[in-house]
Amino acid sequence: MPEFVLSPNILVVPILIVLIVLEFGLSRLMGRSVYSFQDSITSINIGIMSQFVNATGAVISAFMYAVIEMKYGTFEWNLASPVTWIFALLLYDFMYYWVHRTGHEVNMFWAAHITHHSSDEFNFSTALRQASTGFYFKWVFYMPLAVLGIPVQVFVVVGLIDLLYQVWVHTRLVGRLGWVEYVLVTPSNHRVHHGKNDYCIDKNYGGIFCTWDRLFGTYADERVEEPIVYGLKKKLHSWNPVWSNLHYWSEMFKKAGEQDNWRNKLMCFFAEPAWSADGNSAPKPLAQFPATDDFFASRTPLRVKLSGLAMTLFSVGLLVFYLGSKQSMSAGLQIFCATAAVCSFAFVGYFWTQGNKKELQR
């Protein structure tokens, strides 16, 4: 039996559950509807699956970081000094801005990040919609911190702070926050980031500070007179956590396969998502996409909802056990567990989606 260690990731689990329950309860008290059952279940399961995959991915990132920091790290940093931590957090957040911006503006990186934007809702559960396929490239962006000699433990902690900060900004229940909007990422300016209204596209990439957006011209304020529509213009008709991670990869390879020369094939991976061989690469206006959708309007059958809830509760338990035990597991066993989690979600996610589609055909 592997030894169980209470890691910080595990402590975050009950906090997230409480936040989701609180937001749901508060929205009901306010007479607002900001949660949809199957969407939230899917978001939570996407988050659980990404933890299974990224727990191993994060080890690779931390390992690569430590190797580069040991070999090329130029300065010594005092771990007891607040200056070290503040500087590391600022630099990490600056690099996060570029990771995130690249995740929207380069197609092969958008293929990974699109998962986070695939919900039509915007609430605390949306924050958990994290990609399982992005870990292979993200660490490269943070190498300036390693070259500056910032110790790996500081890198890991400021990374966790940056990620956790971003949970609370995924809510529709908090309005504008005055002067704070000028400095920090807030629910209001992050709502713009998740919007598909034309004015929202490619805006507000910041993690903790919105300063970077203001500096590099990607900032937009929320427009009260134009309600935000959330999600993808081309909706993902699936409750499958695995497909939400893979659908755009499949689309991108298909698009590349249709090109008749190598330059255009490569552009399908390295140019912006809206790139087109005919030179018309501007994103299509929202008005050109249908506003209503049968898939989401149909009622999800009770048995699909109950199986979703049961699978989610079971998966939370398994994830806590996995995160606590993985330190004493071999790399092979960790990869096996992550693969088993992905296969289970692919299997169950398929049936959830079919359940909804059958309801549509009635």
Ligand SMILES: [Zn+2]
């Ligand atoms: Zn984004």
Ligand SMILES: [Zn+2]
């Ligand atoms: Zn977000």
